[in-house]
Amino acid sequence: MQTLLNNISQLLQVRDTHIDKVSGAEMAHLPLLENAWLLIEHGLIKDFGLMEDIPDFGMLKKIDCSGRVVLPTWCDSHTHLVYAGNRVREFVDRINGLTYEEIAKRGGGILNSAKILNETPEDDIYEQSVLRLEEVMRQGTGAIEIKSGYGLTTEGELKMLRVIKRLKDNFPVAIKATFLGAHAFPAEFKSDHTAYIDLIIDEMLPAIVKENLADYIDAFLETGYFSVEEAERIMSAGKKYGLPAKIHVNQFTAISGIAACVKHGALSVDHLEIVTDEDIEVLKGSETMPVALPSCSFFISIPYTPARKMIAAGLPLALATDFNPGTTPSGNMNLVVATACIKMKMTPEEAINAATINGAYAMGLAQTHGSITRGKTASLIITKPISTYYQLPYAFGSNLIEDVLIQGELLS
Ligand SMILES: N=CN[C@@H](CCC(=O)O)C(=O)O
Ligand SMILES: [Zn+2]
Structure with a gap:
């Protein structure tokens, strides 16, 4: 004992x-x-x-x-660890010159992972995810957030969240589950965004809450994905069901999404590769944790979160992996801490604080x-x-x- x-x-x-x-x-x-x-x-x-x-x-x-x-142990507050298959072909496409956005426009990206996930039985997804969870535990992760978001159908989202629940039940690491139905618009909803958001709010959310499968709600608030207004609908709906928001925002563009997240009391705003002075101002004095994902910046060659500027402004910062098949096929927090020091010029003390206590805060585990x-x-x-x-x-x-x-x- x-x-x-x-x-x-x-x-x-x-x-x-x-x-x-x-x-x-x-x-x-x-x-x-x-x-x-x-x-x-x-x-x-x-x-x-x-x-x-x-x-x-x-x-x-x-x-x-x-x-x-x-x-x-590391507190990894942002992952998509539950997925099916991989996207190695897109990796090679990017080496050959295509961008993440161009691949997505050709039906690759998130929709590619959604297709594979919907075709894969739940038990297979569970087994694939177990291997990844065991690997990150050996790499020192003791608390982790895992998102859905590769289902994009009610059944697919439930399937992912049930897999997360099984991981929670079978492993000693602390796991928080986030519902990310608003990750991308499925092809059939491309020209009717309202109908897909209605489906998320009226069908997916109640089913997920009924089975008690989610702790948080997320949306990909980004040009070409979910607009500020669309993400606000998602955050408001989550709030009604007691699910605080943790939002993907400012990965490629700054469109005043952070202000909307702070207004809705989001627990965290994640990615932040592009950050304006206005974004920093709205985060000051808020309870919202900014979360940087440097191994995503590394893997798809996009800017790093401007940590020095944000810390100089008095903000907190957390670090997480973003483990997912498209932009970060790695859940190694040691690499995240090293990359934050090397590329974002965070000191080892700042990076370790960001990957432990601030990461715990960003998934409601600081106690x-x-x-x-x-x-x-x-x-x-x-x-x-x-x-x-x-x-x-x-x-x-x-x-x-x-x-x-x-x-x-x-x-x-
Ligand atoms: N940007 C949105 N979601 C993921 C990537 C999803 C994917 O490409 O499969 C991310 O956080 O980077
Ligand atoms: Zn992510």
Whole structure:
């Protein structure tokens, strides 16, 4: 029932009180203990301190963390981990010069994944998704949000959300489910957007809520996808059913979508590759978490979220993977943290804050995840022997994780 981690060279993200997020200049501060111990009891963080003051715990299971860094598991607040098949052909098409938008116009992109998903049995989708979830757990993810959005039919969306529910029931990681029926307009609704949004609101949402399958609602608010007004209808409908919004916005264009999300009390606004001064102004003082997805920028060669400008304006920032078959076929949060440091010029402290406590906030899990705090879930990363946590983003292609504990249990 009790496990002691001792001789920890650096214990990161140690917070005495339950803070829910860090913003602006606070993001540069990553509280840590050197030469520390941490006690786990019943899957929770019971206590921690310095080795020089360690109480006599007597006989209990011990893990020697000499030379190792221990930190909370990554909190990946934006993924599309449940999908069927892959889009490797579009990857090669992009290498040969087509853009994401051009591929989508030819019927590829999201509609391509929707076609495959609707043709694939639920059990197959589950098995494919299990492999991805197991992989990201080994890569240190202990809490994750997963979206629907490749069904685009009532049955397809329910199928995806049921798969997410099965993952929740069968795995110890914390999972939040987001309904993303408003991901793209199916071909048959291309010239009748209102009819598709009516279908989402009048048929999909009630069915999803009846089975209690979603925690949040999402829409792809973007030129050529869902307009500000259309996304506002979705957010309002979600609110009626008690589903706060987490919105894809400002990936390619800035069309005042962020202001609409803040007005609707969105929990997060995600992507933000294109950010205007007006967008930054509306986020100031709001409770909405901006979420950057740098491995998406990397994979499809679009701009990176202007982290320095946003942090200088006092905003918080979270980092997530966007794991999906089209724009980011990777759920590796270590790579996200490294890319944020290398390409967005976030410091390691800022990037780790963004990938832990702020990520937890962006999926409503800040009370239980994202920091080393007494009473929080003992989901922890133990690194291989390293000299400092700076090595995590520095050695961007190496796997520096030795062990992962989820709710106090070592992954096998
Ligand atoms: N941009 C919208 N949705 C996904 C990509 C979906 C896809 O291409 O399959 C994203 O977040 O990047
Ligand atoms: Zn996404």
